[in-house]
Amino acid sequence: MSSLTAVHGLWAVAADPVERIPAPHIEYAQLAPTLIVVGAAILAVLVEAFVPRTSRYYVQVFLSVAALASAFAAVVALAAGGYGSTKAHIAAMGAIAVDGPALFLQGVIILAAAVSVFTFAERRLDPAAHGNRVDSFAAQAASVPGSDSERAAVKAGFTTTEVFPLALFAVAGMLIFPAANDLLTLFVALEVFSLPLYLLCAVARRQRLMSQEAAVKYFLLGAFSSAFLLFGIALVYGYAGSVSYARIADVVDGTVTSVDPALAGTMGNDALLLIGGALILMGLLFKVGAVPFHMWTPDVYQGAPTPVTGFMAAATKVAAFGALLRLLYVVLPGLRWDWRPVMWGVAIVTMLAGAVIAVTQTDVKRLLAYSSIAHAGFILAGVIATSEEGVSSVLFYLLAYSFVTIGAFAVVTLVRDAGGEATHLSKWAGLGRRSPLTAAVFAVFLLAFAGIPLTSGFSGKFAVFKAAAEGGAGALVVVGVISSAIAAFFYIRVIVLMFFSEPKADGPTVTVPSPLTMTAIAVGVAVTVVLGVAPQYFLDLAGQASTFAR
């Protein structure tokens, strides 16, 4: 009988293949933001291949900005069409969620990326080499630092315009990451945005060895975290018999009893779920930059070209927290009594370690790196709240944080001496005396990081702490305010240095940037002030966007 069906089955497959492999049903309109960015990225690769070298830069900048603008328009259209609330559902055969948190975070990522592209395109800061305007990226990434080939490339006026398609691919991955609704999509999205970022880190024009070192570190540690994630996915599949979020959640809740015969030995085995879930969490916490998975952050932030650092610090964090939220709130809410204590520990260690280690830093970029770790801790406090307020506060915090971050790194690109950007803190002494406006803008960003009232940082911090306190995590709030006090110390120290120290004779100068970087900084300041003084509209937006589709 069995052999008969097997033979018969063979014939049946040949006779009627359509029934066995249904054509996937893809809602193209609802995936438009991602598709636009992917399409533009592919187009940008073709631009690299076919457009003459001299006009590539302009075409690439235009293409990137246009793509991001239309992607943002698509997000707004979807949100206006009710996909953020009433029509929220899972698109693309259960692979991608189109719901409030996804759309909100996609909007933030696209805007942050657009502002970052402005800083990528800046060509007025570095002195012109052989009459060619240059940006922050190596003339030819493939040439060995210090070699003849490098000198030739510089002389010929080459520029690495590949950064624009790379950034677009990264954005595409980031757009899917917080929307991914099964573990495989999650993993693919992670790789799609990580690989371009590894490359982007390696292409600094100045201090190329440091930049390449940063890229290698980032790649190696990133590969480790991917491996953890993948291992975790395999274990969870063994537990649930599916990679779909909804299905896993059902199995966790115990509402699914039918057992896949192939997995009969493992399904429902709690050990697999706990270990697998922990490994997946580790992979995500790595991207978030939470202690103890934060080791890569300072080196990579310092070595990467500063515009890339800003982009990475803002957009990666948004995407990774989005994915973390969805995992914890959609897949593992039934397990919260197990993950909450662990996340408590991670949040406390992250807040304290970030703030304490930052105190000893002497490099602006490393300082901001540790500060980003501390902020990851604050955001985790909101994640732990496990309530709608928790989600909306995290969304709001990410919005506030990303623009401050990009703005702050954009200011870092302006302060230069003969060796390029002067990132050592001692060189920033007296900057307020020489360039009061630049120093004042940076001070605004620092005050926002420190969470001083009337800045976006305060609104965000208040939102997550309030959510955490209401969620019963009062102790986390206390640790949070203590680390805020420690963190305030080093932000203030930079302000002291800028305003109260006498400038040194051989100090750096502030280069006047093109309108591109100015826009990035102005957007940062505007968002900081508006979210600080009148955050209600954006809090509403985040509040409406705080329900996950399942």
Added chain:
Amino acid sequence: MSFPLLTATAAVPAVGAILTAAVPAARRTAAKWLALLFSLATLALAAVVAVRFEPGGDRYQLTESHAWIKDFGVRYELGVDGIGVALIALTALLIPFVIGAGWHDADPLETHSSRWRPTQGFFALILMVEAMVIISFEATDVFLFYIFFEAMLIPMYFLIGGFGDRAHTGTDENAAAQRSYAAVKFLLYNLAGGLIMLAAVIGLYVVAGSFSLQEITAARAAGTLDIATNTERLLFLGFFFAFAVKAPLWPLHTWLPNAMGEATAPVAVLITAVVDKVGTFAMLRFCLGLFPEASKWATPVVLVLALISIVYGALLAVGQRDIKRLVAYASISHFGFIILGIFAMTSQGQSGATLYMVNHGLSTAALMLVAGFLISRRGSRLIADYGGVQKAAPVLAGTFLIGGLATLSLPGLAPFVSEFLVLVGTFARYPVAGIVATLGIVLAALYTLVLYQRTMTGPVKDESIRTMPDLKFRELLVVTPLIVFLIGLGVYPKPLTEIVNPAVEHTMSDVKQHDPEPEVEAAK
């Protein structure tokens, strides 16, 4: 809708700050006059507030209420009681003098680059502080209060760290380092206090579901809002810690001598006479109003700390060699009196404490500003560098003496009334505390009179003092009104007590306290 008077009182200096900051580098003098003009406009508005306020009327008057951040449950709610009116009037009154006294304190040196505009910054920051202080006296929403309570640290920090005494600026690296140390210490102490308070503010919201002072007080009085004893105590401690740093109360006071010593005299006045008052004001309004039971629970400890402040501050003032640090320690002693009066939980004590806040502002301003004029003439803050000044500059010495006598609460000058009330109020309930506090008066006589004797009397110390010019017209213009107020309120304090007493009665009923028998008639 009526004219938003309270908003205007805070908005005028804020607008003035922005305009002043925008004045081009070359038009320095215009910036000064602009700042003065706006501070006088604020004073006029504050006078209107005082006139429109009816002492016998509602508890909070001239109220405004608008939705602000719905998600946080925050409303833009303003309203003043008598205590608030008195302190707004004090703030608005002192700022023009601060500006006048600091007229030349922030003129740029030749070494500065042409884009550095210290003068504009100095006066803009003063106005910004004024705006934020006034709005914190007006806010009846805890969150709104907190925002400005914290935000005012930033302009204050730049005022302390960015502008030192003329005698020390520019060349002296050491002085710059000390100043920056003082500014950072100021900020970290206050920021830490504020952040602890933030945790308590969030906790309050979680417990009470509202930030509105009036709602919470009403709900607590009606018994509809019950806060567990331990929670209330923790929240009280969170709030009190921030206010005790700001006030400052021993042992959280150590930032004050640094800040006042390194800042210019007008900024020192701003710190101690204006900004620190927010701390004691908030103890009355928020600690007692929101957490009456916990306040009573904490009273013994607070009283002991206040007594230590009184005696310790006075003892250290006696030992100071630096004029400005001496005034700072004297202020710590006086803040001890204010906190003693607040937590004695008698109506005389609390009326006295409120009057004390106003009078201490006036007397310290007079003493400190004249001390600043003196220091700017000789270029030294050390008492030992002076002697026989009254022979060369009799008017300066005379005004200095009146400021000093006001500080030691000489009868006939305003501080006497308030100090007397505080002592009477304390004595009625805690006789021992009253007796210990009296020590502070004796010590005050010691440190002020010794200060006067060493600097002003005796043989002329050296040539620079023999040729010391007397007070100039601008300086006289700053000091004379202050002295007039000190004498006026000393002889006739009734207008002030009339405004303050009803508010104190409300606070007393918040904490469900009655004056112990036999009643001691408040000075009317």
